[in-house]
Amino acid sequence: MNAPALTFSDDQAQAFDTISDVLRSAGVNLDDQLLTPPRGTTSSVLAVTGKAGSGKTLLLAELYKALEGAGAEIVSGDYESRRKKDKRTLAVLAPTNKAASVLRLRGVPATTIHRILYTPVYDPEYERIAEWLTGNGEKPEIEGLTDEALERAAKFYAGNKSIPGALAAAGLRGSDFITGWKRREEPLDIGFIDESSMLDDRQFEDLQEIFPTLLLFGDPAQLAPVNQSGTMVFDKLPEQRVLNLSRIHRQDADNPILDLAHALSDPDLTFEQFERMVEQAAARDDRVVWGQRVEVDLMARSPVLVWRNATRIRLINAFRQVHGAPEDALLAGEPLICDGLELPLKHRKKRLDLEARGLIKGAQVIFLGEGRKPGFSRLHVMGAEDPQVSAASIVKIEKPDEEEPFIPFAARMGATFLHGAAVTIHKAQGSQWDTVQVFAPDLYTAARMGRTEAGQPLWKRLAYVAITRAQERLVWVVRNRLARPSGPLNTDDLRSVPATALTLSEPPEEDLL
Numbered sequence: 001m002n003a004p005a006l007t008f009s010d011d012q013a014q015a016f017d018t019i020s021d022v023l024r025s026a027g028v029n030l031d032d033q034l035l036t037p038p039r040g041t042t043s044s045v046l047a048v049t050g051k052a053g054s055g056k057t058l059l060l061a062e063l064y065k066a067l068e069g070a071g072a073e074i075v076s077g078d079y080e081s082r083r084k085k086d087k088r089t090l091a092v093l094a095p096t097n098k099a100a101s102v103l104r105l106r107g108v109p110a111t112t113i114h115r116i117l118y119t120p121v122y123d124p125e126y127e128r129i130a131e132w133l134t135g136n137g138e139k140p141e142i143e144g145l146t147d148e149a150l151e152r153a154a155k156f157y158a159g160n161k162s163i164p165g166a167l168a169a170a171g172l173r174g175s176d177f178i179t180g181w182k183r184r185e186e187p188l189d190i191g192f193i194d195e196s197s198m199l200d201d202r203q204f205e206d207l208q209e210i211f212p213t214l215l216l217f218g219d220p221a222q223l224a225p226v227n228q229s230g231t232m233v234f235d236k237l238p239e240q241r242v243l244n245l246s247r248i249h250r251q252d253a254d255n256p257i258l259d260l261a262h263a264l265s266d267p268d269l270t271f272e273q274f275e276r277m278v279e280q281a282a283a284r285d286d287r288v289v290w291g292q293r294v295e296v297d298l299m300a301r302s303p304v305l306v307w308r309n310a311t312r313i314r315l316i317n318a319f320r321q322v323h324g325a326p327e328d329a330l331l332a333g334e335p336l337i338c339d340g341l342e343l344p345l346k347h348r349k350k351r352l353d354l355e356a357r358g359l360i361k362g363a364q365v366i367f368l369g370e371g372r373k374p375g376f377s378r379l380h381v382m383g384a385e386d387p388q389v390s391a392a393s394i395v396k397i398e399k400p401d402e403e404e405p406f407i408p409f410a411a412r413m414g415a416t417f418l419h420g421a422a423v424t425i426h427k428a429q430g431s432q433w434d435t436v437q438v439f440a441p442d443l444y445t446a447a448r449m450g451r452t453e454a455g456q457p458l459w460k461r462l463a464y465v466a467i468t469r470a471q472e473r474l475v476w477v478v479r480n481r482l483a484r485p486s487g488p489l490n491t492d493d494l495r496s497v498p499a500t501a502l503t504l505s506e507p508p509e510e511d512l513l
Helices: 010-025 056-070 097-105 113-117 124-133 147-160 163-169 201-210 256-263 271-284 309-322 345-356 440-449 458-467
Strands: 044-050 089-094 118-122 178-183 190-193 213-218 242-245 288-291 304-306 335-342 364-370 376-381 388-396 414-419 422-424 433-439 470-477 500-502
Touching (some): 044 056, 056 089, 056 097, 056 190, 056 213, 089 097, 089 113, 113 201, 118 124, 124 147, 124 163, 147 163, 190 201, 256 458, 256 470, 271 288, 271 440, 271 470, 304 309, 309 414, 309 422, 335 345, 440 470, 458 470
Parallel strands (some): 044 242, 089 190, 190 213, 304 422, 304 433, 388 414, 388 500, 433 470
Antiparallel strands (some): 118 178, 335 364, 335 414, 364 376, 376 388
16 A cells, blocks of 8 residues: 555554455555546445544544545535536545544544535525635636635635635625535445444444445444444444454553543453542643542533433532523523424424534534524534524423423424533543543442443443543542632633524525525
């Protein structure tokens, strides 16, 4: 193979070669940078597995660069050129906005699995700009747009590869150039799926229908999806179709967080012994913190990770109380988690509008304030490429020892939200934050109960997933205490741009986005 610019470990190099062979049989020769038309619809699935720090993301990024260098068209989900049928394409996907944003920070234009199921419909006038930016047309003349505006768009696209972002740089709004969304009708070509441990069987089947060549990247030590009986989709593949990365890559060496994560594989390790390891790591490295209390300032952007729902609800209410949040309203800056959409079937198009903008189940958002209409919220979708939206909302705040949640305000139908100051470790999969707080008393309870999952103590799987959500710093909270906030909630850290309206009444088509 052509050696990449960086030095692979032995197992990474072997995986790169094996994947290159699979792609070559599908008509993609990375050695000679030669692409031939697709040879049919024969399905080929390969998985790359490994624990945190083994180099899965790095390998994915290098494969993306090799395919782009060979001439494959990258399908990002925000625009697709009217390509010829023999054009080879690659889509890099993740289950959540947060997981996709982690890849984008590595220079990989990833989008969500859900977003790739729908394609935007562009106004024909502005589609000419998109075709020009993607190299498929001449520079257009658009009434109302100066050459300077078009050059701003070209400069933005050169650095970010986002058509909506480029058009926004030219001074346009989403409602100017996107007229709606439609379900994908034609299959794609090659798909890379990150965080594939989160996939359930139904999603996997859908992806196999879309992508003849599918490459899964996943961590077998994470928690399996609910109703999967502790198994992940790549567990069911033939052994020769699974490539395992076992070596910790040199860039992740001397990382105390990863050291703790990998220590959990010791079958004889007890919870008490693991906590001593955490305490010792905290004494010698400030990337690990032995926390005597939950730091409330972090909860606004990085939720406390817990096991039990009762703990989650108590922490959320404590967070709101110390900030003086009224029971009948939300404060700007409060974190929320999208819990799905409450829409009748006849509103299918409006569902697509909401989901395409990132309001899918599990999406993390920040409340910016009430919208112009009753029941509407202005929201910042964390990790989304175009993060600020306004949507009809149903906000549910659960209360301790009460079956029914408190609803400060609600639209008749729309996106439903739970509070996001604390989340369960299961729901945190696929996300990462610079600093993560793990509520250790919950894991101690899991250890005392002696529960197992897929033959491993549940507390170890929970601990592994929780601490590997931390990119820079891990706070291991050992006491049931909450710090006071250093100041009021605010939204100064979020990009300040006008929110694009997503309505659920019956406006003209162009007002939906």
